[in-house]
Amino acid sequence: MPYLACLATPTTKAESPAYERGGRIGRRGDTLDFRWRGAASAVRVEGAYGNYGFALNRIGANEWAASVRVPNLAALVERFAFVATNADGKVVRETMHFNGPAASPPTPERGAIEAFTLESRHLSQSRQVNVWLPPGHSASQRYPVVYIADGAAEFGNELLAAMQAGRLPAMVVVGIEADQAARFAEYVDFPKREGIPSDPARFAAHERFFVDEVLPWAESKFGAANEPGSRSVAGFSNGADWAAAMALRHPGLFGRAIVMSPIMVVEYAIPDAPSTRFELSGGALEPPFALATACFAQRLHAKGGTVKLRWWPHTHAPVQWRAAFLAALLDEPSATLPDAHACDRFPADPL
Known part of the structure; x- marks a missing residue:
């Protein structure tokens, strides 16, 4: 390993x-x-x-x-x-x-982030959604869009230099907040099981909030793309489990899934030939998450999915996910996929 x-x-x-x-x-x-x-x-x-x-x-x-x-x-x-x-x-x-001596300095550039409160009929409560807009944004234009868990619209700041250099098109990043008291339930597609805070009904309500309410709202208000080739879904940790679930459950909506340090995906059902492109990443210093990532990558590959996998030297930390987010959108070189025994190692701790 x-x-x-x-x-x-x-x-x-x-x-x-x-x-x-x-x-x-x-x-x-x-x-x-x-x-x-x-x-x-x-x-x-x-x-x-x-x-x-x-x-x-x-x-x-x-x-x-x-x-x-x-x-x-x-x-x-x-x-x-x-x-x-x-x-x-x-x-x-x-x-x-x-x-480390080769570490990239933080990106100083910043885009505009706006916070909105949406009243959700599916959740029966209000929910905050954060939106990162590129410089010169115009709602009359269409922009590629990334929907990211945990309200992390600020990840758009990692893209700005690449946009200014012409390596990426201008795009919109929409961050969907979870209810922190029920984050696992809203983000993880998992049946009820003793000792695990899953809630299929809560997950389904959040799913409908996202698909039926957030997507059309972002498309009408900010010019977010309405075709799958220009839509991505992203997340880290349990947010990565959510991004993977949305891509697997709605392959006709998202062309790319940026799945960073997932953990529960090892038990997700994967259909044959999933159409969404999966950009997976994990850190050398977060063994359970790295092993889950390796296992998920191998299972997707075995089902005929398109998978790219990148490794980082980090722990379970934002610095890793910001780098992985940019690398996925830039389509940077990826690692060799793990062999068929990747799932045999989960959840062993190699340290």
Whole structure:
């Protein structure tokens, strides 16, 4: 599984005397070295956004270490948290940033984002929808459109430089907010099951809100495209599960699905020869999501679907999804699809 991070044997070389206590992150080629100095009974490193973590090994009286090999480490921008537990149970948490030498700087350009409140007859409540509009937008024109989960219309800012360079056409990004108390239920196409907060009726109501209310509203008010070749649906995490479900359930509506770090898609039913093009992505430092992505990619391919898969060095974090969003729309080079055993590995944790 060359796309996943894996633990490596840490070096025990002494650190600089200037390093008194707390955490330290170093880089050696494709390997991150994590160090902690100070009294503790246990030390872990976690991704700042969760879904990734491992224990450091004690290599001295008050020194702890672990090393992790990360594919494409030079492009990584990430926040890590050292979590040290003392003998008395007190927890010390220290967050540190890592910026790889090849990491892309944040895009400074910004488009216009407007927030709207729609009254939904299907949800029987109001719901916020955020819309990103390109410079010079005119509602009298038709624009390619991306519908994205979690109200993340600001992802349009990642596209602006490419639009200005002529690599992408001007487009509209529509972000659909979920009810945060029922996000899983609205985004994941899953039957009722003990221990899982799924609700097929709530999912169906949100689906109808999106298809019957949001799409025609965006098309009439902002000139969003009304033909599948110019419509995309996107999301990350459970929002990726939603994007995949919309593409599978409505293949005549969406030409492309940008599915970033999904998790529940491993149990989705896939029809033969799905017509939507799937752009999948996952991070080396989010093992359960990366394995679910690999499995879904293989299952789509086996059913005759068009699939592109990209790997990133990140944890389950927005920096990954912003990069993946742009790469999908630019149709950047993709990775080799996993073999037929991809689903055998889920949900094993390789770390």
